[in-house]
Amino acid sequence: LSQELGFLVPSVHIRDNLELSPTSYRILLKGVVVAEAEVYPDREMAINPGQVFGEVPGIQGKDPAFGLDAIWVEAQDRDEAQALGYTVVDASTVVATQLNQIMQNYAHELIGHDDIQHLMDGLAKGSPKLSEQLVPDSLSLNQLLKIIQNLLQENVSIRDFRTIAQSLVETAQQTRDIGQLTSAVRVSLSRSIVQSICGPGTDLPVITLEPQLEQILLQSVQQAAQSNVEDNLVLEPAMAERLQQSLSEVAQQQEMMGNPAVLVVAAPVRQVLARFVRYSAQPVHVLSYQEIPDNKQITIVATVGQQ
Numbered sequence: 001l002s003q004e005l006g007f008l009v010p011s012v013h014i015r016d017n018l019e020l021s022p023t024s025y026r027i028l029l030k031g032v033v034v035a036e037a038e039v040y041p042d043r044e045m046a047i048n049p050g051q052v053f054g055e056v057p058g059i060q061g062k063d064p065a066f067g068l069d070a071i072w073v074e075a076q077d078r079d080e081a082q083a084l085g086y087t088v089v090d091a092s093t094v095v096a097t098q099l100n101q102i103m104q105n106y107a108h109e110l111i112g113h114d115d116i117q118h119l120m121d122g123l124a125k126g127s128p129k130l131s132e133q134l135v136p137d138s139l140s141l142n143q144l145l146k147i148i149q150n151l152l153q154e155n156v157s158i159r160d161f162r163t164i165a166q167s168l169v170e171t172a173q174q175t176r177d178i179g180q181l182t183s184a185v186r187v188s189l190s191r192s193i194v195q196s197i198c199g200p201g202t203d204l205p206v207i208t209l210e211p212q213l214e215q216i217l218l219q220s221v222q223q224a225a226q227s228n229v230e231d232n233l234v235l236e237p238a239m240a241e242r243l244q245q246s247l248s249e250v251a252q253q254q255e256m257m258g259n260p261a262v263l264v265v266a267a268p269v270r271q272v273l274a275r276f277v278r279y280s281a282q283p284v285h286v287l288s289y290q291e292i293p294d295n296k297q298i299t300i301v302a303t304v305g306q307q
Contacts (some may be wrong), residue, residue: 210305
């Protein structure tokens with residue numbers, strides 16, 4: 001996971017809690033519960049991926065990582081469950097998968113100044129001049145940390161730190177705005193971002209906004225900027241609810257067809273829309289048109305409007 005995220009994640013400490021039932025566990029981050037679930041160590045979890053061809057006896061449950069319906073089956077029923085289309089994993093894998101997901105979701109909170117300094121030390125070994133140009137010539141260590149946190153919050157890998165550094169050195173000559181610097185880095189990492197979403201294929205099915213709605217959102221962003229309201233959409237509650245519902249419905253349709261939900265919008269509204277949909281029931285990846293690599297063929301599969 002450290003290699004995947006691009007920095008060293010903290011160690012995980014395990015302790016007993018007699019207040020929990022023997023089959024329950026909780027995951028805490030900085031002393032706060034961020035997840036909890038129930039597992040049966042003497043059984044295996046048969047996860048329903050969406051289509052199975054029968055039922056198997058066991059204890060009904062939910063996959064804690066992705067919320068899919070599941071059944072805790074006896075070990076001797078594993079082959080039968082797999083034959084019926086279930087994905088079967090043991091209890092330790094269930095816990096490890098959820099822990100991995102939690103660390104990815106909260107990576108922006110796990111990384112700190114020491115981790116950023118470690119990244120800078122690694123950059124200095126291979127590209128000493130670039131390292132000097134980045135910190136302190138272009139940015140402070142704290143500014144760099146905020147940019148990296150922004151990237152991690154949207155599940156953007158920072159393994160290619162050299163490309164990130166080059167982009168920041170170039171963009172910092174025009175602006176020191178954290179949001180604009182983050183956007184510039186995303187464009188420089190666009191190939192890896194898009195590949196992580198839809199794989200190495202050339203086709204990219206996308207969702208777009210109806211032009212009039214996109215214009216309303218652009219005006220909203222401008223109003224927020226004039227009012228010094230950072231990263232927010234100034235929308236009527238009813239319109240915000242309709243937009244959230246429409247995106248969720250389209251994302252669900254894409255998921256049923258086996259495609260990721262990718263919303264492509266104008267660059268000025270990408271960041272605020274990404275924040276807007278971050279906690280949606282259905283995951284939606286928000287990209288700007290500038291983040292679409294040249295080798296990808298866009299196919300518009302849905303357009304979200306005001307109605």
